[in-house]
Amino acid sequence: MAFLLGCEKARVEFPTKTVFEDVSLGLDEGDRIGVVGKNGDGKSTLLSLLAGIIEPDEGRVIRTRGVRVGVLGQADVLSDGDTVEHAVVGDTPEYEWAGDARVRDIISGLAADIPWQGRVGDLSGGQRRRVDLARLLIGDWDVLMLDEPTNHLDMRAITWLAHHLKARWKHGTGALLVVTHDRWFLDEVCLSMWEVHDRTIDPFEGGFSAYIQQRVERDRQAQVAEQRRQNQLRRELAWLARGAQARSTKPKFRIDAARELIADVPPLRNTLELKRMAVARLGKQVVDLTDVSVRLGGKTVLDDVSWIIGPGDRFGIVGENGAGKTTLLRVIEGALAPSAGRVKIGKTVKFAVLSQHLDNLVKLGSDRVREVIGRYSRRVMLDGKEATPAQLLERLGFTRDDLNEPVCDLSGGQKRRLALMLILLDEPNVLILDEPGNDLDTDMLAQVEDLLDGWPGTLLLVTHDRYLMERVTDNQYALINGKIRHLPRGVGEYLELVGRTTDERGGVVASSSGKASASKQTSTSAGEQATGAASKLSGGEIRALRKSMASAERKMDTLRGKIEGIHQAMTEADPSDYVKLGDMQKEIKEIETQIEALEEEWMEAAEALGE
Template sequence: MAHLLGAEHIHLEFPTKVVFDDVTIGINEGQRIGIVGRNGDGKSTFLRIISGDLQPDSGKVTVRSGTTIGMLTQRDSLDNHLTLGRAIVGDRAEYEWAGDPRIRDIIAGLVSDLDWDATIGSLSGGQRRRVALAQLLIQDWDILILDEPTNHLDVEGVAWLAAHVNGRWSANAGALVVVTHDRWFLDAVSTDTWEVHDGMIEPFEGGYAAYVLQRVERDRMAAAAEQKRQNLMRKELAWLRRGAPARTSKPKFRIDAANELIANEPPPRDAVALTQMATSRLGKEVVNLVDAGFAVDDREILRDVTWHIAPGERTGILGVNGAGKSTLLRLITGEIAPTSGRVKQGKTVKFATLSQQLHELDEVADDRVREVVSRKSRHTTAAGKELTPSQLLEKLGFAAATLQTPVKDLSGGQKRRLQLLLILLDEPNVLIMDEPTNDLDTDMLAAMEDLLDTWPGTLLVVSHDRYLLERVTDQQYGIFNGEFRHLPGGVDEYLAIRKQIETGGSGGANLNHPTAAASNAGAGASPETAGSASAPKLDGATRRALEKEAQAIERKLGKLRDALASADANLAAADQQDFEALSKLSAERQTIADGIDELEEQWLEIGEQLEQ
């Protein structure tokens, strides 16, 4: 592979810290490099150095002649007076950019929901970020440098960006360098992972899963002080290897070595024990939604939502922005009342919400962390043990020196971790997490997930972080045009349904947008489209019958999952010495599980027919 860029003997230090000390590393054609490391260790600084935006104290960066470099920074430099279209395509004539399928795809993937003629000054911070990314991607670059490109992208946007990056160059052309906390994205696009730590950059071969394995091997050879972090990464590796087939079918590391490392590693969560503890704290009833709906004026946001939330349930909720996720959570907590149907809460339910904002810390902004935590004299339960506030602080990565720091001087990630700590010390039994990954690096995300693995309560998560959803929840639901739907196939199924909705023209597309108009104008001339149009379609009556059957199956699945949760609770509460009773309960549980498997197969078969 041809060499594109090299950093030689880079040294950079700030008044209180050496950021890089004699770093030498190179970027070749065909490399897709994901950069990880703790917040504050220099990831973004390194990107600025290799892009030429920041000069090191010593050392140099060399770039092959003619190599072009494009960079997405975290700074907003867009002109407020430009229109969205002008900011993205500049002065190009419409026929010029609209005739380029790559530019149309970028605009459709990132800004199709925005008004093409809106001024940049009228957009939100997240919308401006997407415009800046689109502006960068429509140009040709030999090296593309992206600093947190997945911020403000939903699950679909992240999946689109991964597909775009993977198809942007041929296998041995171009180079990508990306800093992101989205571990699914890292695994989807990276051929190499570089870890920034302790003034150095350590390269690993492969994506995030490969990096986890190699870091475990490195930690095994480290001193005893590294033992705690080693155990945490071993646990994460075990989950990666036991995870979805899409992840484990393409390991870029030695599978035998991975299997040996996790041979004695238990699953991330003891589901039976957690269900038993959750049931003892919550009872058998948490929240029941029966045909619940919510409408504002003539706009129906949610309709006919039936969901029996069980003790110890861990559920991820997916949906595009504005689909009704926040409305659903507010119905569950009782903040708003349904306009149709009913919502019933259990008598012992105690909610807590980890929101996107940090308002909970405003009133203690001038207090030191030690003072804030000392007011919480309670213990919290995790892994069957009671943990003190100081032990929780340690699990969440707070060093002893941080205890004397005023809350207002903490970094964004530290504030987020303190916010979670204070919530857990209030001992809720239903925890709602709304985009909890903001401001956290990959190490701290792993630490938070480790803590949640042992938290005995009901967990509801709304997040665009696919890795987190698959890691801490056991099932996912999606909201599509006001309907709440179980997703046996997880995030992949959600993306497939969203794609079907988009291509079917029943939601999400902005028909007034120039890209959509151009696509619709060209659709009639496409032989592929013509071919698909001539394929046999289901008649209306058959489609309606299949849809009713699918809905009936979903209702049955909901009841069977409730029964399965009760069976797990009965097993956990049973006398462990009464083998006859245990055998009977286990047989009943297996019958319910078999019924769920059978119904899910029927549901998937109907889904395939409906796609025709």
């Protein structure tokens, strides 16, 4: 694969911190790399370094001549006074961009519902993000560097973006470098990972699931002292192998390897025990919604909704931006009276709400963290054990130095973790979380998930993070056109529903006149793209590929059996017969090479099928 760009012995130093020390790495044609690491370890700095936005203090950045690099930062570069059209396509004449099927598809996928002649300054945060993404993606880039591209996007937009990036370049061409805390997105899009930590960068083969597995194995073999971190990673693997429908198409041999690692790991949650404890704290009634409707500004947000939320229920709520999820939460907690219908809240219910804007921290101002936790002497029950405020802080990644920081000076991720801790210390029995994963890195998300696993109460979660949704909730519901709908098959079923809705409507692309024109034949909906390459194959080709995958699995099983037989023979052989033992070891290596070739064959067939 051709080299595109990279750095050699790079050192990056800021006035108070050295971010990178002697880092050498490269980006080749065909690379699809996810960047993970703790907040503040330098993920965004790495993108800026490789993109040429900042210069290294030592070493150098290398770029092949003529390589075109497109960068999406966490803050957009849009002008408030621009129209949406000018922000996306610039001064390009309409007949040029409208005649390009790729550009039409990007605009349809990201900006179909945004007024084409509207001002950028009048857009919401999510709409601005989609406009900025569309602006970048219509460009012709050899390398795309995306910093938190899924921020402010709903699940349908995230799914569309994942499919677009997978199909954007031909196999073995182009390169993608993406920083995101969305683990489903990393698994869906990335073929390898870079972990940023301790002034260096470690590469890993495979997506996020493979990265987690390799980290566990690395830590296990090295017998590191961080036993708690290792256990958390092993629990993460338990989720990957046991629960998520989104990973049901992962290679069987990968799942089997994960299961071997987690054979002794207990279930993520003792559901029956948590239910029992929740009933003891809440009684039998929590919140009942009966024929509830809400109308705001002449628009029906909730339409005749009836929903029973019981003790110990762990519900996830999904829906597009503006669908009314936050309104639904406000109705449930009694902060908003419905226009029609009845909301009955149990007498023992004690709500706690973690809002997107962290309202419970505003009053703390410049109070230092140690002063804040000093006001709490009580202990809370988590996972059947008592925990002090200091222990909670430690579990949520706070250090001794952090204790002297004013709350107003904390990073976004630290504020979100502190807000969650203060909510838990108030000992609510109904917890409402609105986008709790914002600003958290993947390691800290895992810690928060572990914390919520042992929380005995009713949990309502709104998030666009698909992995987080399926990880901490037991049932998912969709808010579509004002109605609540149960999703027995999880988020995947929701995406199918909204995909069918898009197909029925047809894609739309806004014209320069401000009117929407039908583009059903030329644009591809998110639901259609979800079928991937398989939609372009004939029935015979699909059957042949599936037959090839099944054959490869059978052959791999047979070869693994042969390896086990050779190992058994080696234990029974004469230990002084070095020639025979050497021949056996050589045979094992040859079989392992055959298995690797079959794995490649399996993966190629799966990729062709879009799995």
